[in-house]
Structure formats: structure tokens, C-alpha cells
Amino acid sequence: MELQQMRYVVAVADLRNFTRAAKKCLVVQSALSHQIARLEKELGARLFDRTSRHVRLTAAGEAFLPAARQALDAAERARAEVAAAAGEVSGRLAIGAIPTLCAVDIPAALREFHLRHPKVRIDLKEGPSKDLVQGVQDGTLDVAFLGVLPSYRPKGVSDHELARGELAAVVAPTHPLAREAEVDLERLAAETFVDYPEGTAARAQSEEAFEASGLTRMVAFEVSGTDFIVRLVRSGLVVALLPAAFAAELAGVTVLPVRDAPARTERLVWSRFRPAPAAAAFLTGLGIDTEAAADRP
Structure with a gap:
């Protein structure tokens, strides 16, 4: 078993395509395919299922891949330590x-x-x-x-x-809250929110603050991308709580300090x-x- 064979397997697994994997590894496809076939023969198991349209890892391939990645990382670490x-x-x-x-x-x-x-x-x-x-x-x-x-x-x-900081309320410039100097969680609880998915650390920062205040809010828009959150806020449909230092750099929104703001580290x-x-x-x-x-x- 050779490190180069492992590199080929990892490349095919990542790209799901033998031709692109060969290009990434700077070899012709026939050479890459031959080396993977040699490895499969040595292991006594097929690592990939191939059709004219798809390349998928077999159960054996799924089992082999993590160890191959670890071996390649260890080899790279060894070279780096020597350097x-x-x-x-x-x-x-x-x-x-x-x-x-x-x-x-x-x-x-x-x-x-x-x-x-x-x-x-x-x-x-x-x-x-x-x-x-x-x-x-x-x-x-x-x-x-x-x-x-x-x-x-x-x-x-x-x-x-x-660093430690607080979250701030982010609203559209046309939102009624945009005229306020600051806001509190009780007032925000009446609004419709966009937030990160439930279970994420970013969502927990807001959830814990509302729960500690005995308040509930409605998160009707749940997205994973911060850019999408900002775009939804700009539309005027929803409000959001984002890190104050980060929100201060955003264009096209109004940022309000929150009196009982959620904390963040x-x-x-x-x-x-x-x-x-x-x-x-x-x-x-x-x-x-x-x-x-x-x-x-």
C-alpha cells in the first residue's frame, strides 16, 4: 500500500469523478485507475462503484477513507516537522x-x-x-x-x-423600530425574527437571553448564512440579533443597542x-x- 494510491482514492472520493481526480493529481486517468485497481486487489475489496454517470464509495471505501486521510495527514505532518x-x-x-x-x-x-x-x-x-x-x-x-x-x-x-461583546438588534431602515434610540427584549419579542438554525451556538445566544427574561419570540425564518439573514432584514420582513461589532459594519440596515442584550464570547x-x-x-x-x-x- 502506497501513499500515492491513498492520495488517488481521496481525490476520487472528494471529486466523485476519476477524470477530475486525475487532473488534480497531475496524472493521466489510466495511471490513476490502474493504481486504485492495484490497491483494491491488495485489499481484496472494491473501493468504488462506477457507472457511466456516477462514482460512489462502497462500504469498504467508506471504511478505508478516514484511515487514508489520517495516513496522508501524518505523512504531511512528518515532512513539516523535519522542515x-x-x-x-x-x-x-x-x-x-x-x-x-x-x-x-x-x-x-x-x-x-x-x-x-x-x-x-x-x-x-x-x-x-x-x-x-x-x-x-x-x-x-x-x-x-x-x-x-x-x-x-x-x-x-x-x-x-x-473578546466579549453583546448582540444588537438589526432592522430595516423603514422598520418602526428604526426610529428608536435603543430597544429591549420585551419589545423585540413582539417582532418576527430571522435566526440561525436551532441547536447552533449563534442561535443559543439569543434563545438563552429571551428564556432568562421569561419571554418567547417567533423565529419564522431559519437560515444558516449570515448574508442571507442581512438580506432578509433589509427586506423589512424580519428583525435579527447579530454581534454588535459585526452589525456596525453592515450597510443598508439600522442597528439598535439592546438594553438587556444577549452576551457573546x-x-x-x-x-x-x-x-x-x-x-x-x-x-x-x-x-x-x-x-x-x-x-x-
Whole structure:
């Protein structure tokens, strides 16, 4: 079993197409197909079901894929460790971030990191905090930026508080509330809301505040994209609660302070094990002492 064969399997699994996978791996399709066939013969099982229109993983392929990814990650980590020993940071840096992050300017941070370490391949994934924590736990992400309740501490990872803030009410300029200087949760409870899906950390920030005040509200529009939330607010159909610092940068909406505003904390998380060289360099650039963090309970 060879690492190159694993790369081919992962590429086909990701792209669901042998031709595109071969192009990504910079080989002719016949060579890629031949190597996968050799691997299947060695394993004694087919990894893919192929038709003229579809490529799907078999049950054996589904079982093989996670281990193949881990093997490839381990090989890349080994190369990066050797390079780091020689004073060169290389490898892959996989970052996750919520879309409403305010404490860190991600584009600027990544630009600076790339200038310092041009041989590192940077991957960025946007998503909800819960999924990002899972990504760090299972090793698909090196670091992740979260927006969570102040009481939340993620399990199985190292973490650092970046900032604390509050949510603000966001309404259309034509909405009756737009004439107010500020608003409270009781007044907002009479409005129709757009919010993130139930069960997400972003939704929990608002839900907990209303429940603590003994109030209920109607979330009639449930979406996962922040841009879509803002567009729906601009339409005048709904109102939203978004991080105040993030909302202040939005165009075409009116932002109102909330007297009893829901609280929010932005946290940075990374593996509880020793970070890979690229991740360690990125964390150091943010002023994070990973060794001190590892000593905290």
C-alpha cells in the first residue's frame, strides 16, 4: 500500500469523478485507475462503484477513507516537522471561522502569515461553532474561531478567550423600530425574527437571553448564512440579533443597542495535543502561548 494510491482514492472520493481526480493529481486517468485497481486487489475489496454517470464509495471505501486521510495527514505532518527542525515552516494550516468574527481580522492575519511562511498551504472553512469544534477534535482543522455563550467551554481542545461583546438588534431602515434610540427584549419579542438554525451556538445566544427574561419570540425564518439573514432584514420582513461589532459594519440596515442584550464570547480553539509547526506558528503570530494554555485545567 502506497501513499500515492491513498492520495488517488481521496481525490476520487472528494471529486466523485476519476477524470477530475486525475487532473488534480497531475496524472493521466489510466495511471490513476490502474493504481486504485492495484490497491483494491491488495485489499481484496472494491473501493468504488462506477457507472457511466456516477462514482460512489462502497462500504469498504467508506471504511478505508478516514484511515487514508489520517495516513496522508501524518505523512504531511512528518515532512513539516523535519522542515521545522531545519528552521522552515511548511505543510498545511486548516482554519475554521464563524462568519461574524470580530476579534481578529482573518484576511489580514492570513496575509501576514502567508508573507512570513509562503510554503504553508492555507485552507479556510466557514461554519457554525459546533462543527468547527468537532473539526479541531477530529483533526480536520488546526485552529478555529468561535462565537459562543460566555459560559461555554469546549471539551477536548485547548482554547483562549479573544473578546466579549453583546448582540444588537438589526432592522430595516423603514422598520418602526428604526426610529428608536435603543430597544429591549420585551419589545423585540413582539417582532418576527430571522435566526440561525436551532441547536447552533449563534442561535443559543439569543434563545438563552429571551428564556432568562421569561419571554418567547417567533423565529419564522431559519437560515444558516449570515448574508442571507442581512438580506432578509433589509427586506423589512424580519428583525435579527447579530454581534454588535459585526452589525456596525453592515450597510443598508439600522442597528439598535439592546438594553438587556444577549452576551457573546469569541474563542480560539486548537488541538489539545502539540500543534503542527504551521499551526504553532500561526498561534504564535496571534500572541497565543500554547504551552501556557496546555498547563491550564
